Amino acid sequence: MSYEAGIGVMGTKVGMMTHFMPDGRAIPVTVIGFHEGNIVTQVKTEPTDGYNAVQVGYLRVRDTKLTKPELGHLNKIGTIPMRHLQEFRLVSVDGFELSQRLNVEDIFKVGDLVDVSGKSIGKGFQGGIKRHNFKRGPMTHGSKSHRQLGSIGAGTTPGRVYPGKKMPGRMGFQKTKIRKLEIIKIDPELRAVLVKGAVPGKRGNLLRITPAKIVGKNIPKN
Numbered sequence: 001m002s003y004e005a006g007i008g009v010m011g012t013k014v015g016m017m018t019h020f021m022p023d024g025r026a027i028p029v030t031v032i033g034f035h036e037g038n039i040v041t042q043v044k045t046e047p048t049d050g051y052n053a054v055q056v057g058y059l060r061v062r063d064t065k066l067t068k069p070e071l072g073h074l075n076k077i078g079t080i081p082m083r084h085l086q087e088f089r090l091v092s093v094d095g096f097e098l099s100q101r102l103n104v105e106d107i108f109k110v111g112d113l114v115d116v117s118g119k120s121i122g123k124g125f126q127g128g129i130k131r132h133n134f135k136r137g138p139m140t141h142g143s144k145s146h147r148q149l150g151s152i153g154a155g156t157t158p159g160r161v162y163p164g165k166k167m168p169g170r171m172g173f174q175k176t177k178i179r180k181l182e183i184i185k186i187d188p189e190l191r192a193v194l195v196k197g198a199v200p201g202k203r204g205n206l207l208r209i210t211p212a213k214i215v216g217k218n219i220p221k222n
Helices: 068-075 128-132
Strands: 009-020 026-033 037-044 053-060 082-089 113-119 124-126 169-171 175-187 192-196 206-211
Touching: 009 037, 009 053, 009 192, 026 175, 037 068, 037 082, 082 206, 128 169
Parallel strands: none
Antiparallel strands: 009 026, 009 206, 026 192, 037 053, 053 082, 113 175, 113 206, 124 169, 175 192
């Protein structure tokens, strides 16, 4: 598990829009909203847990939506029931306290670069051309191999298909990270952030926003 460049937050994808800069440029931005949450639920340290990390909860839900172990974990620190719990592994966890609320405007500022990760949009079962960018066969001159996969290996030797062979299958709905996106605007009243470019997933998707990793600058080289 790698270190984060700093503490991050969780948000919800609202959608995309066009934002006009002061100089007149029109740029595509993604609007990320923040529901109730982003509260520190656990602080892990090297002596007790073997590594330093901060666990953060996000998205308030009814008590009936959580299991008893999940409720017990949150009730122990006296916080609200939250759907999502994620860890941010840090070099140092000094300054973090239980039930501490993390505000976006206190962590990030306009112009910062962030890494945004989430589940990509699911495409369902797709063929080799769409899933792996394979070339198709000739469409004319008597060819009967158009979009078929073709050979998937030799015959008697090895007598099997090698693991990891690129073949048709489920595409999308995988954890994806988009790196070094610029923060264009932060609106504390609307509890929203505008990020330049696109982020993974559809509207309503859970996103994890952390400071962009720059090796040797904000994270150690080793």
